[in-house]
Each structure stands twice: as C-alpha cells, then as structure tokens.
Amino acid sequence: MSGGSRIRVASHIAALPPSGIRRFFDLVSGMEDVVSLGVGEPDFSTPWRISDAAIEALQRGYTSYTSNLGMLPLRSAIADYLRTEFGVEYNPETEILVTNGVSEGLDLAARALLEPGDEVLVAEPCYVSYKATVSLAGGVPVVVETRAEEEFRLRPEALEAALTDRTRAVLLGYPNNPTGAIMTREDLLPVAEFAARHGLAVLSDEIYAHLRYEGQHTCFASLPGMRGQTLLFNGFSKAYAMTGWRLGYVCGPEEIIGAMNRIHSYTALCASILAQFGAIEALHHCQHERDEMIDAYNQRRRFLVNGLRAIGLECFEPLGAFYAFPSIKSTGLDDEEFAEALLEEEKVAVIPGRAFGESGKGHVRCCYATSMSDLRTALERMAAFLDRLPRQV
Amino acid sequence: MPARLSGRAKDLKSSATVRLENLAKEMQRQGLDVLSFALGEPDFSTPPHICEAACKAIAEGKTTYTPAAGIPELREAIARTVERDYGYSCAPEQVVVSNGGKHALMNVWESILEPGDEVIIFAPYWVTYPAQIGLCGAKPRVVRTTIDNDFQPDLDEVRALVSERTAAILINSPSNPSGAVLERSIIEGLAEIAAEADCWIVSDEIYRHILFDGRQHFSPTMVGDEVRERVLLVDGASKAYSMTGWRIGWTVTPLEVAKAINRLQSQQASNPSSISQWAALAGLEGPQDCVRKMCAEFERRRDYIIPALADIPGVKIGKPAGAFYAFPEVSAHLDGHIVHKGKAVTNDDQLTTYLLEDALISTVPGSEFGLDGYIRLSFATSMDKIQEGVRRLRRGLVGG
Numbered sequence: 001m002s003g004g005s006r007i008r009v010a011s012h013i014a015a016l017p018p019s020g021i022r023r024f025f026d027l028v029s030g031m032e033d034v035v036s037l038g039v040g041e042p043d044f045s046t047p048w049r050i051s052d053a054a055i056e057a058l059q060r061g062y063t064s065y066t067s068n069l070g071m072l073p074l075r076s077a078i079a080d081y082l083r084t085e086f087g088v089e090y091n092p093e094t095e096i097l098v099t100n101g102v103s104e105g106l107d108l109a110a111r112a113l114l115e116p117g118d119e120v121l122v123a124e125p126c127y128v129s130y131k132a133t134v135s136l137a138g139g140v141p142v143v144v145e146t147r148a149e150e151e152f153r154l155r156p157e158a159l160e161a162a163l164t165d166r167t168r169a170v171l172l173g174y175p176n177n178p179t180g181a182i183m184t185r186e187d188l189l190p191v192a193e194f195a196a197r198h199g200l201a202v203l204s205d206e207i208y209a210h211l212r213y214e215g216q217h218t219c220f221a222s223l224p225g226m227r228g229q230t231l232l233f234n235g236f237s238k239a240y241a242m243t244g245w246r247l248g249y250v251c252g253p254e255e256i257i258g259a260m261n262r263i264h265s266y267t268a269l270c271a272s273i274l275a276q277f278g279a280i281e282a283l284h285h286c287q288h289e290r291d292e293m294i295d296a297y298n299q300r301r302r303f304l305v306n307g308l309r310a311i312g313l314e315c316f317e318p319l320g321a322f323y324a325f326p327s328i329k330s331t332g333l334d335d336e337e338f339a340e341a342l343l344e345e346e347k348v349a350v351i352p353g354r355a356f357g358e359s360g361k362g363h364v365r366c367c368y369a370t371s372m373s374d375l376r377t378a379l380e381r382m383a384a385f386l387d388r389l390p391r392q393v
Numbered sequence: 394m395p396a397r398l399s400g401r402a403k404d405l406k407s408s409a410t411v412r413l414e415n416l417a418k419e420m421q422r423q424g425l426d427v428l429s430f431a432l433g434e435p436d437f438s439t440p441p442h443i444c445e446a447a448c449k450a451i452a453e454g455k456t457t458y459t460p461a462a463g464i465p466e467l468r469e470a471i472a473r474t475v476e477r478d479y480g481y482s483c484a485p486e487q488v489v490v491s492n493g494g495k496h497a498l499m500n501v502w503e504s505i506l507e508p509g510d511e512v513i514i515f516a517p518y519w520v521t522y523p524a525q526i527g528l529c530g531a532k533p534r535v536v537r538t539t540i541d542n543d544f545q546p547d548l549d550e551v552r553a554l555v556s557e558r559t560a561a562i563l564i565n566s567p568s569n570p571s572g573a574v575l576e577r578s579i580i581e582g583l584a585e586i587a588a589e590a591d592c593w594i595v596s597d598e599i600y601r602h603i604l605f606d607g608r609q610h611f612s613p614t615m616v617g618d619e620v621r622e623r624v625l626l627v628d629g630a631s632k633a634y635s636m637t638g639w640r641i642g643w644t645v646t647p648l649e650v651a652k653a654i655n656r657l658q659s660q661q662a663s664n665p666s667s668i669s670q671w672a673a674l675a676g677l678e679g680p681q682d683c684v685r686k687m688c689a690e691f692e693r694r695r696d697y698i699i700p701a702l703a704d705i706p707g708v709k710i711g712k713p714a715g716a717f718y719a720f721p722e723v724s725a726h727l728d729g730h731i732v733h734k735g736k737a738v739t740n741d742d743q744l745t746t747y748l749l750e751d752a753l754i755s756t757v758p759g760s761e762f763g764l765d766g767y768i769r770l771s772f773a774t775s776m777d778k779i780q781e782g783v784r785r786l787r788r789g790l791v792g793g
Contacts, residue, residue, distance in 0.1 A: 006560045006592040007623055009653040010507045016656050022461075039458065046456040054668070055448045061438035064638045068411065100492045100640070100662060107661050111528065112402040132660035136503075244456040244667030246492070259402040265411060266524040267499045268492055272666045273638030274447065 016136070019128045020355030024339065028349045035378045037366040038349040040177060040323065042241040044296075044369075046278070047289035050240060053281035054274045062273055068265040070098025070249070071276045077283040078249055086209070086219035088227065094254040097261050098247065098271050098279075102207050102233045103129060105250035106171075108260040108267075109203055109231050110137035118168040120203075123154045125325075125353060125360035127177050127205070134171070142167070145359040148316055148327060152181035156190040163198060170195055172220075173205035175212060178356045178365035179325040180301075180318020185218040192223040202230045207248070208321040210239040210290065213298045215319075221251070228253050236275075238322075239290050240282045245275040297322050300368040300375055307379040308366070311386055322369040325353065329362045331389055339364055345388075346381035401528055408520050409761040413745065417755040428782045429755040430770040433569060433718070437635040437690075439672070440683040446675030450668050459667050461659035462651075463490030463643070467670050470677045471628075471643055479614055481621060487645055489654045490673075492665045494599045494629035494642035499525050501595055501625045501644055504653040506531040510560040512595070515546045516763035517720065519569045519597075523763070531560065535763055540711050540722045544573035548582040555586065561593035561625075562586065564613055567600040570762045570769040571720045572695075572713020574604065577611050584613055584620045594624045599642070600716040602633040602684050605692045608714055614645075622647055633684055634676035639669040691717050694772045694779055701783045702770075706791050717773040720759070724766035726790050741765055752789030754782050 008014075021038075028034055069075060075092035082088050090096050099105040106129075114120070116138040122130050124143045131141040144162050146152040154172055170191070174183040183191075195202050204220035221230040235248030250260065282290075301318065308315045308326045315326035328338045335352040342348050353360030368375060413431045420427045450456075462468065468485040475483040491497040498521070506512070508530030514522050516537045523533040534554045538544040551562065562583055566575040575583075587594045594613050601610040614624045629642030644654055664670075695712075698719050702710050707725030726744065729737035733747035741758035745768060749755050759767025770786075772779055 013653045045454045051451045058444045063439040129660045243458045246666045262405045272640045
C-alpha cells in the first residue's frame with residue numbers, strides 16, 4: 001500500500017496537549033503530607049439527601065437508559081430552577097439537554113455550531129479545556145485576554161479587537177475559573193451588545209453561578225435579546241458537591257439543542273440515571289445544604305485572601321467560584337517556578353496560572369474549597385517559603 | 394440567531410430506533426397497548442450486589458472526580474478480565490474507562506480517524522457506526538451481508554474495498570442487529586486483510602457475554618500477538634451486567650492509543666461517574682453467575698421466538714448465535730399485498746410504521762441498519778410479551 005501504515009494516532013490527537021493542570025497533579029501524586037489547593041473540587045461530601053435519593057432509585061430498580069435529553073422530571077426541575085433563580089424560561093421538552101458534565105455540553109455545542117476554521121473568542125484565563133474543545137471540533141480558539149488590573153472582566157473593546165469575519169461565537173465562564181472574577185449585569189451588557197451586533201453565539205459556562213459572594217448572578221441568557229443567541233451551561237458538580245456524579249446541562253434554542261441531542265445520542269446516549277435522580281433531589285430539596293456550603297466557602301475566601309495579602313502577595317478580590325488568583329510577580333519567580341518550588345520545599349500545591357492560558361502567567365490558582373485548618377497550614381508554609389526568597393526591589 | 398448549524402450537525406439524522414420508541418411511547422400515553430421490540434436494552438435490573446457496591450461507594454463519599462481514564466482499581470480489574478477471558482497479558486494502562494460503550498467507541502474513532510479516511514463496516518450495522526464515523530469526517534465503506542450466508546462477510550468483497558484511505562475494519566461479533574457471530578476463519582481472514590492494508594481493526598465486543606449453544610467468544614485479539622497490535626477493543630458493563638443506565642464502557646488498546654484516548658477524554662469529557670465505576674468494579678470482581686443466568690434466559694427466549702417467527706409464512710430467519718435480536722427477512726411481505734392507510738406497503742420502513750399503527754407492535758426497519766427488507770425485534774423483553782408480539786406480527790403480516 002502506498003500512504004504508509006495506518007497504525008497511528010490521528011495527527012490532531014497526537015498534537016493535543018495534555019492539560020497543564022494534569023502534569024501538576026502527576027507531580028503531587030506520590031508526595032506525602034501535601035496540602036493541596038490544587039484541584040477545583042468541593043471538599044464537602046455530596047449532601048445526604050441527594051445520595052439517599054440515588055440509593056432509593058437503585059432500590060426501586062431504576063438502572064436503565066433514560067431519554068437522550070435526560071429524564072423529563074429533571075428537565076422540568078431545571079426549568080423551574082432557572083426561572084425562579086435567574087428569570088430565564090426554557091421549555092423542558094425541547095430546550096434543555098442533560099449531559100455528562102459541562103465538558104460534554106461544551107463539546108456538543110462546538111460540534112453542532114462550528115465549521116472547520118470558525119473562530120471562537122475565548123475569554124482567558126479560563127478553564128483548561130475550553131480551547132482544546134474548540135480545536136477538537138475543528139474550530140479555532142482566539143484568545144481574548146482579561147487583566148488583573150481590570151479584575152479579569154471581559155471588555156467589549158478586547159472582543160472587538162479580536163473579531164474577524166470567521167468569528168462565530170464567544171465562550172466565557174463567569175464566575176470565573178481560575179480567577180474568581182465575576183461580571184455584573186452592567187459588565188455583561190456591552191458583551192451582549194457586541195454579540196448581537198455581530199450575530200455571534202454566546203457559550204456561557206455558568207457552573208459557578210451560585211458561588212457568588214456579592215450581588216446576584218446574572219444569567220447571560222436573561223440579557224435583552226440574548227436568549228435566542230445563548231447556550232447556557234450549568235451543572236451540579238460545584239454547587240451541590242457532586243463532581244464525581246458527572247452531571248451537567250445545557251439550555252438554548254430548540255434547533256440547536258435538538259442538533260446537540262442528535263450528536264449526543266450517537267456519542268454518549270444519556271447521562272447516568274443514578275446521577276439524574278440525585279440531581280432532581282438536589283433541585284427540589286437541597287437549597288439549604290447548598291447555601292450552607294456557600295457560606296463556608298465565603299468564610300474561607302476571606303481568610304485565604306486576607307492571609308495571602310498579609311504574607312505579601314498581591315491578590316485581587318475574587319467574588320465568585322472558589323479560587324483566589326494572587327499575583328506572584330513580586331517574588332521574582334515565574335508562576336511555574338513558584339508552584340514547583342512551593343510544592344517541593346513546603347509541600348503546598350497551587351496551580352501555575354499559565355495552565356489557564358498565557359494571560360494567567362505571573363499568578364497562581366489557589367482553591368479554597370478545602371478546610372480552614374488546611375488553609376491555615378498552607379498560608380503558614382507559604383509565608384515560610386516567601387521569607388526564604390531573596391527580597392525583590 | 395446563529396441558528397446556523399455546522400454541516401456535520403445538519404447531516405446527522407436522528408436514529409429511527411429512537412424515533413420509533415418515542416412514537417410507541419406516545420401511543421402508549423394515549424392508552425394504546427403497544428408492545429415494544431425496538432430498544433436494545435436488557436429487561437433485567439442491575440444485580441443487587443452491584444447496586445450494593447454503588448450504595449457503599451456513595452456512603453464512603455466516593456463521589457469526587459477520579460482520574461480521567463478511570464479509577465486504577467477498575468482499570469486493573471478490566472486488565473485482569475482481559476487476561477482471564479482472552480488469554481493475553483494486558484496492562485491497566487491500556488484500559489480507558491468511558492461514559493458507556495458508545496462513548497468508548499467514539500473515543501476510538503476520534504483517536505484514529507482523519508477527515509477523508511475510510512472505515513470498512515458490514516451491513517447490517519448498528520446505526521451508531523456510520524454516524525460516529527461521519528462525525529469524524531470519515532466515510533464508512535459498506536460490505537453487505539445477508540441472511541443467506543448467515544451474515545458472514547465475503548472476504549473478497551472486503552479486500553476489494555481496501556484503499557489508501559482505509560483506516561480500519563470494524564468487527565461487531567456478536568452483532569447488533571443480526572445476532573450473528575462471525576466464524577473464526579472469517580475473523581482470521583479479516584485480520585489478514587488488515588495486516589495487508591496495514592490498518593486498524595476496531596472490535597466492538599459489547600455483546601460478547603451473550604452467546605448461545607455453548608459457544609465461546611472469539612475476538613480478533615485472540616488471532617495472535619501481531620494482530621493484537623492493531624486491534625482496538627471496545628467493551629462495557631451495560632449488556633453483561635444489565636447496567637445500561639450507569640454508563641460505563643471501556644477501550645482496551647495498544648498503549649499509544651490508550652494514551653491518546655486518555656488525553657482526549659481528559660480534555661473533552663473528564664472521568665465517567667465515580668459511583669458507576671465502583672459498581673462496574675463489583676460487577677467484574679463479583680460472582681459471574683448473574684451473567685450466565687441472564688444469558689440462559691435470553692437463550693430460552695431465542696429458542697421460542699426464532700421457530701415462532703420462522704413459522705410465519707414469508708418470514709425468513711436464521712438462528713442468531715448471540716446478542717438479543719431477531720432479524721428476519723420479510724421482503725415477501727413488501728410486494729404490496731399489505732395496504733396501510735390506503736397505500737401499498739413496499740419497503741421495510743413503511744412496514745414498521747404499519748406494524749406499529751395497525752398491529753401495535755414496535756420494531757425497527759432493516760434499512761436503519763443498512764439492509765433493506767428486514768426488521769429487527771429485540772427479545773430483551775418478557776416471554777409473555779414475546780408470545781403476544783409474535784401473534785401480532787403474524788396477524789399483521791398474514792392476517793388471521
């Protein structure tokens with residue numbers, strides 16, 4: 001045969017970079033006595049009511065496939081929740097798709113919307129897989145940087161500057177991972193105007209919608225004219241401490257949700273039925289548990305941010321998610337050196353900012369979804385680490 | 394809006410299986426007594442010891458992220474199962490656990506296919522195959538098999554389809570929808586062709602536990618060490634342990650591909666449900682008599698439904714050796730003698746609509762699987778329903 005052996009991995013997969021965060025987890029694993037502010041995951045157990053509902057479903061023999069879209073009672077509960085909390089209306093029959101986490105939803109959206117070469121404006125720093133998801137679907141991620149000086153808010157001028165005639169969508173996630181930044185309604189309005197003016201789809205990852213410590217979260221789809229243009233992504237991992245259950249959802253116009261569901265029916269079929277039963281319970285009965293966790297995060301947030309400032313790191317005020325994103329530029333180290341040395345010398349794991357994109361350089365991500373005592377130890381160790389560094393002028 | 398969809402999204406049709414199942418459900422909602430033979434899902438609940446393992450995992454707080462490729466315990470157990478069932482040594486690093494067999498298979502295609510590539514598949518095929526291959530920008534090249542040669546592909550036809558763009562040959566034995574099991578000599582022949590073409594063999598073995606008449610499973614990985622280097626194996630917990638709703642499948646591949654799939658999955662989907670993983674582990678490690686019992690029950694149903702179908706005039710059927718589908722050829726009934734809503738029924742698609750609306754039995758047309766003139770009936774349903782279903786089918790086809 002000409003053309004050579006086909007016993008090889010497809011070139012675009014061979015070129016796929018491993019997630020920068022994972023390289024760091026590999027370093028951490030195998031070390032003992034590490035205090036980890038690394039993984040973005042609640043330290044709380046899933047609320048018992050949710051677990052109980054899943055167990056009961058099992059006992060009643062619910063172990064089969066569900067509808068591709070997800071169980072209708074779950075979709076109805078999601079619709080009620082979105083209406084009550086954020087004032088957005090979705091038809092549970094046709095406009096909500098339950099997915100294996102937000103990751104799957106984003107992947108389906110990219111496949112359903114992007115032609116090869118289509119560009120997606122990605123607000124950065126951002127979740128480690130946004131850009132890979134766009135690329136894997138044949139799209140081109142175009143980075144739009146946000147800055148610490150502007151509290152990592154996405155500015156319409158920056159979007160305008162990145163616009164080309166191939167631009168097809170904007171992908172943003174607020175409250176933001178890794179920075180903890182939020183966008184108020186006033187901040188979001190010009191982004192909506194930009195999207196409307198250029199006919200762009202908006203992929204809005206709102207997985208941290210509930211983890212807001214000041215003001216109310218604004219659903220992008222609730223902005224004037226945006227409902228028909230927005231895909232809203234959310235899920236249960238963060239607010240209900242359900243990371244391992246892998247349950248997310250996406251809401252949007254019927255035609256796009258329908259197309260995404262067709263792809264989903266051939267690539268995934270449905271989300272875990274057990275997780276779906278748990279999620280119904282979460283939405284119906286677990287607001288109290290959810291709010292208690294959020295209060296605890298808020299307390300930890302203040303403690304960590306004050307602590308980081310007290311030991312001499314500049315840290316803007318994160319008002320959402322469960323991350324602080326201090327600048328470590330004053331140490332003279334770059335973020336990767338800083339994180340590696342801190343891990344090696346003091347056994348504290350933080351994630352170098354560049355794992356979330358070039359614009360994250362000079363920062364490290366510290367997740368505070370961990371116990372107060374761990375946070376205290378981490379701060380003490382970081383203080384000792386900083387003390388040993390030669391003073392920068 | 395941007396209601397502009399991508400080409401691949403527009404090209405993708407929804408599966409007739411799902412469409413028919415929805416139609417059947419709608420008729421049931423209206424109070425009609427529709428019997429469904431459309432969906433491919435065991436009618437048993439998950440065995441209790443597996444459910445208990447899930448409850449234990451929940452109680453122990455095993456509800457957090459796991460490594461993207463799955464918990465080491467499960468990957469190790471799968472590797473051990475491969476060693477036990479297939480007789481070759483397998484490292485846990487060759488295993489990646491995914492959200493069901495479908496997702497595992499999609500990961501395989503994405504890891505090996507580039508736009509313009511071709512994959513040789515055999516009709517009748519599971520509708521997901523051409524859909525997934527198409528989503529990767531590649532093309533299925535189809536070799537037709539029929540009931541007359543017991544759904545065994547002709548090796549010369551396969552060879553004739555090999556081209557420079559052939560990336561893989563797909564094997565699905567036991568097969569959905571035909572229930573056919575490929576003969577060992579055919580699998581060996583396909584392995585030879587793959588070696589000549591220097592392409593992959595993708596082997597979907599999700600039905601490998603459901604085999605009748607004392608048959609042993611034969612996988613292309615068992616042809617030999619060299620062949621195994623080109624086999625990408627897909628399996629899962631759904632069919633063996635009645636765990637469809639849990640969404641656990643996996644791939645067993647050479648290390649290089651496993652690494653690629655792991656990378657892909659870590660970026661695209663993250664890990665499958667932690668709870669489901671612990672449950673699947675209990676399935677693999679626990680007593681296997683649940684698998685044997687289920688298989689024996691399917692065999693009992695097959696032994697009823699096949700002669701009963703063969704007894705209907707104009708219905709031609711072989712003896713499926715595995716899976717839980719009957720796939721009779723019914724073209725004798727597509728000559729126009731059946732009239733539905735004033736129109737002569739002349740293809741299998743019209744026939745299944747007629748059978749649903751008139752005989753109140755839901756089946757899937759063979760054309761859905763790339764083979765006209767057939768219908769698929771799943772016998773993963775109770776004996777009572779099977780008996781009643783066959784009666785309705787007979788009445789629908791020949792009256793009386």
